[in-house]
Amino acid sequence: MNRPSVPTDIEEFERALADSVSIATRAMPDSPMVSIALCDEKGLRTVACSHARAELLDELQSITGEGPCVDAIAGGEPVTSGDLAADPRWQRFAAESGLLSLHCEPLTSEGMLLGVLTLYSGEAGGFAEATHVAARVTAEHAGVLFRAALDAARMKEVAAQLKDALNTRAVIDQALGIVMAQRRCTSHQAFEMLRHVSQDKNIKLHQVAAGIVRKVTGEPPQRPRFEDPPPPRPRPRVR
Structure with a gap:
């Protein structure tokens, strides 16, 4: 087995x-x-x-x-x-x-x-x-x-992956807003710019986005806060 x-x-x-x-x-x-x-x-x-x-x-x-x-x-x-x-x-x-x-x-x-x-x-x-x-x-x-x-x-692992994906997406959205304002372009065009930089420099897209936010604001990107549910109460031991 x-x-x-x-x-x-x-x-x-x-x-x-x-x-x-x-x-x-x-x-x-x-x-x-x-x-x-x-x-x-x-x-x-x-x-x-x-x-x-x-x-x-x-x-x-x-x-x-x-x-x-x-x-x-x-x-x-x-x-x-x-x-x-x-x-x-x-x-x-x-x-x-x-x-x-x-x-x-x-x-x-x-x-x-x-x-x-x-x-x-x-x-x-x-x-x-x-x-x-x-x-x-x-x-x-x-x-x-x-x-x-x-x-x-497995559910705990999936939840952690989802939380990470949402945090990453939030950083990318902040960078897209900055690029759209600076270049006066659509969100699709801004995303393509980020994607090209990611490919050219061989770094992940969310890292490119974080660099843009840090350069413009002088601070790390703000990540959303996700509150975990309270832990379950321990069950009484059977005697």
């Missing part, structure tokens, strides 16, 4: 994952330790967990490069074991962790691998069906949350 481009502003996404872990843990009758770890350039990074020990177990696998979480991510399929003591796949991990049961559910979004949700338990015999259902639903919900976070990041 492909690895995603994680949104720059991921704080809200990770906060939502922590809430999901809290809700899912309460729905699991056998009370496992639960963690969500995301893939990054260094391996796995735990962003939500029900117990501190679960984060340490994730970190152990990330450091050694082996374990059920690593296998789940490598194969893109769930990995489970109800008797780690007798499971030959991760003997070193089993010995160091002291666990007896675990289940790893890959987190995906539109064919992209995000990370893994893991259930850990010191009890043998695996997990109840209700626990497996809660794990699958939580994993699917993580994909939905990621798409929402990615869409929000």
